[in-house]
Amino acid sequence: MHSSVRRLRLTVATVTVLAVAGTATACSSGASSTGTKAADSGTYTIWDPYPQFDQSSAWAKLLDACGTKAGVKIKRTAFDTSDLANKALLAAQQDNSADVLIVDNPVVSTLAEAGVLTTTEDNKLDTSKADANLLAAGQSGGKTYGTPIGANTLALYYNKKVLKRAGVDIASVRDWKSLTAALAKVKKAGKKGITFSAIGTEEGSFQFLPWFWGAGAKLTELDSSQAVSGLALWNDWLKNGYAPNSVLNNTQTTSWQEFATGDYAFSENGTWQLANAKKAGFDYGVIPVPAADGGNAAAPTGGEFVTIPVQGKTDRYPTSQKIVTCLTSTDNLLNTDTTLSYVAPTAEVQDKQIAANAELKPWVDAVKAAKGRTSDDLGTKYPKISEQLWKAVQSALSGSKSPKDALSAAQSAVK
Incomplete structure (x- = not known):
């Protein structure tokens, strides 16, 4: 246990990485004093990034239970995601952290490196049932700083009517060669191939990572031959008209709107x-x-970790641990992840989700192959790497540089 609050290690990288979570404005449902100093010994504070759920929601009722x-x-x-991370840093500086903090997974290693969070060794959280690939997003320097509450990731939605008209059997799509062949058939049949987000922000990196990792590339070597092949795939799709030029400006929302046209x-x-998708018609x-x-390519994981921040009064930890254990128990995860539209972080609950809704099977498969953006102990290095990655994608797809030159420039900038 910690006998006192750790000295916060705030760096430029710390501040930068928090921007990965987003740029939305604050949306708090509580008073200005929301940390442990504002709570008496019989009240425990929880901060979460779910302002969409009010006090009458199933989520709020679970917290109370x-x-x-x-x-x-x-x-x-409740705060918006980006505001929550910044508020957590500020509260830690003032020794006024929440007892339990639920935070976007890329931010965990940043808060950990800044000395904001306790380790699972310190707080006695049992993470043994969590899938190792999901748990890795909350690890830094060989230590674990919380437990995942659920995960989401990326996959490929497909329009059955469009593929049928083009004579494509979805079972034949197993790798890049067969996917590209399917796109060629779709174009020949007069329809459009594939849409995605390649915008010059974290969303662009997030969407490119399955193809980057799917080629066997590593974020520590942006200019590897594998990385170049991933970017060349996207580049060729644009050149051949299998993907629209709009991907350069597409967010994941506008990309979805294109797919929703049915074309x-x-x-x-x-x-x-x-x-x-169910409303698409x-x-x-x-x-x-x-x-x-x-x-299956490794796609990046989204989703949050439940963590226990460092407190000046260490006698609060055992109760915080009980609350977190309750929130992430097998009994509660099924309802929690259904509410949050997440795939559960444990195999036992994933099986229950599939039994309740067979449509979740491909998502569970995708999550099992997924990878945290800050995994491989990247921590606060990830935002700089990601920025150069999305810049390389933009340079290649806009035609200003070849995939190889774009990624070589990205690697040089990271170094």
């Missing part, structure tokens, strides 16, 4: 579009993003 089980009252404050065969997007299916030579 876990508090009751731990013998305390819960004071919950495209494929769309790279996430679990968060499932509700919209055409039959659709989902397959994991294929790797270059077959199998």
